[in-house]
Amino acid sequence: EVGCFELVERGIIGLEDPSGLFLSQTSSRVPGTCVTVTLEGRRPMPTEIQALVSPLVSGGSARRTTSGLDYSRVAMTLAVLQARLRLALSNCDVYVSTVGGAKTSEPAVDLAVALAITSAAQSRPPLEKMVAIGEVSLTGEIRATVGCGRRLSEAARLGFRHALIPRLGADEVTAPKGMTLYPVTNLAEAVMIALPAEEA
Numbered sequence: 001e002v003g004c005f006e007l008v009e010r011g012i013i014g015l016e017d018p019s020g021l022f023l024s025q026t027s028s029r030v031p032g033t034c035v036t037v038t039l040e041g042r043r044p045m046p047t048e049i050q051a052l053v054s055p056l057v058s059g060g061s062a063r064r065t066t067s068g069l070d071y072s073r074v075a076m077t078l079a080v081l082q083a084r085l086r087l088a089l090s091n092c093d094v095y096v097s098t099v100g101g102a103k104t105s106e107p108a109v110d111l112a113v114a115l116a117i118t119s120a121a122q123s124r125p126p127l128e129k130m131v132a133i134g135e136v137s138l139t140g141e142i143r144a145t146v147g148c149g150r151r152l153s154e155a156a157r158l159g160f161r162h163a164l165i166p167r168l169g170a171d172e173v174t175a176p177k178g179m180t181l182y183p184v185t186n187l188a189e190a191v192m193i194a195l196p197a198e199e200a
Helices: 071-084 107-122 148-157 187-194
Strands: 005-008 011-014 033-040 043-055 064-067 092-098 130-132 162-166 180-184
Touching: 033 107, 033 148, 043 107, 043 148, 064 071, 071 107, 071 187, 092 107, 107 130, 107 187, 130 148, 130 187, 148 162, 162 187, 180 187
Parallel strands: 033 130, 064 092, 130 162, 162 180
Antiparallel strands: 005 011, 033 043, 043 092
């Protein structure tokens, strides 16, 4: 089990509901962000992923920097985006981080990482109040993850209204009240739904 504590003037106190710790406070849609829900022990924890993609201004190797995420999984996700979606990232510095110092290495965050990077690279904000849950394979397929129902229930409790989930196993998941589920098979399908084109 995981416990969360806050250091205040009078000492360390326990937090009964730490779910908002790892989400940014902005209410507007911003490119380069995507929320997922991790499972730490038995506790579902909403975590926001932020990405920044910056073109190289001079020669040299592109930089890949991560904070709070497994570097090798982020590097793999970048490779999948370049190979499967033809996303031009080879001449860009890419920074990927979690909000609030959260740390996670589970595969279920792959889809949120991929969508945050794509959103940043294309300057397309994601759907409002959306979470993305799923593992990304080397083929670009979105694979099922454990505890999907618990993750969605926590997201719905915090007011999220849209959720991208793996199509495999989606029939066994019941959408929480007020939430629309989007079962997706691969990255291309996920990007089309999560990053709608801006209306002229």
